[in-house]
Amino acid sequence: MKEQILIAARQTIETELREATSLPERLxxxxxxxxxxxxxxxxxxxxxxxxxxxxxxxKIAATLASTGTPAFYVHPAEALHGDLGMIAAGDVVVLISYSGHAAEFRRMMPLLKALPVSVIAFTGNRASPLGEAADCCINIHVENEACPLGLAPTSSAVNTLIMGDAMAIALMRTRNFSEQDYARTHPAGSLGTKLLCRVQDIMRTEAKVPLVQATATVHDALFELTRTGLGLVAVTVGDRRLAGVFTDGDLRRWLLKGGALSSPVQDAMTFPGFSLSASQLAAEAQALLQERRISAAPVTSDTGQVIGAINAHDIREAGI
Structure with missing residues (x-):
């Protein structure tokens, strides 16, 4: 029995692959x-x-929609009971019927032509009513279905899907549809997060930002380190302009050389300090932190003012 199962599965795959090999010639x-x-x-x-x-x-409609071609699916029976109202002059309609004799399409075709819209047929029978009425015909013909009864759409369904993918990807490339475009249609996916999420979207703000003036003491900076747990403190002058950063490492080095907690933090800080821009992609910020082997950084505006802070954990939590 096990061998019979494997033989049937193998024959199905081989049949569908054999039928699909003829598709490139039909472009x-x-x-x-x-x-x-x-x-x-x-x-x-x-x-x-x-x-x-x-x-x-x-599936074809979903692939078109996610690769730059506005598309949606309409059930033919529902179309005949009101959903034809979704179709307007200037649209393009793709009708799929292997036999080309679907009764619903015979009723729809005069109405579609009257709008008017262009009709593309996916069919295995160019000489069918659908094939002859359509403006252009995509040939999905097969010699053999993988179904041993020759009844269940198997090879023909695969051929339809492949030709639909071929069309979607050809259109995608012709439109120069980019990763950024793809991300905008998949904002909840990992790619969308990577390409759309910016530092300003996930950075810590307001009271969560560890911040002291340059005239503050090392003790003041230590308090901010402890309060926020970020691993650094942004040291600023004037209207929050970044002067440097004070990190856990700076504190250890300061104490090891005999520095006092009462000393000005500007004497112990790292100058000028590394910062990130609020408009940078979070994925880019992650790479910069890794490149410098640091875990956190203040975030500055275009004018150099500290407006936030971020660490590697914040970026990972965002799904990047």
Whole structure:
């Protein structure tokens, strides 16, 4: 029984891979025309399909939307009961039906043409009503489904998904869709956090910032070190302009050489001290801290005033 399971699984994979190998040859004028229609579209791309084609259509719409092409999925039955109102003149509609004979699409097609919208068909039968009515036809034909009954969409579903991915990525590259663009559509993901989160978004502010004037004593700075637990104190002059930093290491070195706690902290601090900009990406700040082998830094404004502080733990907590 175990061997039968493995044989069936292996045959399924081999069949689907074999059918997929013919797809590069089908990147023809219709594929180019479909991409041009979408690139020129000032509206939306609406993807629709019934049954397994609908499941694949949802994935294609999601991939398009996350890679720079505004798109969403509409169920064909719902479209015939009001959701056609989501489609407007100037949109592009992608209809997926392997046979090309889906009854819902036959009813939808005259209405779509009347809007008018451009229609792209994903079908295994160019000579079908859908294939002939569409403005361009993406060929997803297979010789054999992996299903031994030849009934369940298996190889054809894979071919549809691959051609949908090919179209989405071709459009993405043509639009010069960047990592930053991708991050804006995935702000909750790790990439979005890395590319969008800035120091000002996660830094400590107000009372959480360890801060003393340059005229304060080492004892005052020690109190701030203890109060905030950040590992450093920003030493400022005037209107909070950074003069230097006083760290745990500075304190140890000061005491080892016989320095007094009553001495001015400016005599014991590190000058000028390293600081981060509030507008820097948090990932960049993390790299700078690692490069200098320090765990924390004050954050300054464009005019050099201390407005916050941050350490490596804060950055890790932000998911970077």
């Amino acid at each position: 023809d004028d219709d594929f180019l025309r479909a991409c041009e229609l979408i690139l020129a579209c000032s509206g939306k791309v609406i993807v629709s399909g019934i049954g397994k084609s609908g499941h694949i259509g949802r």
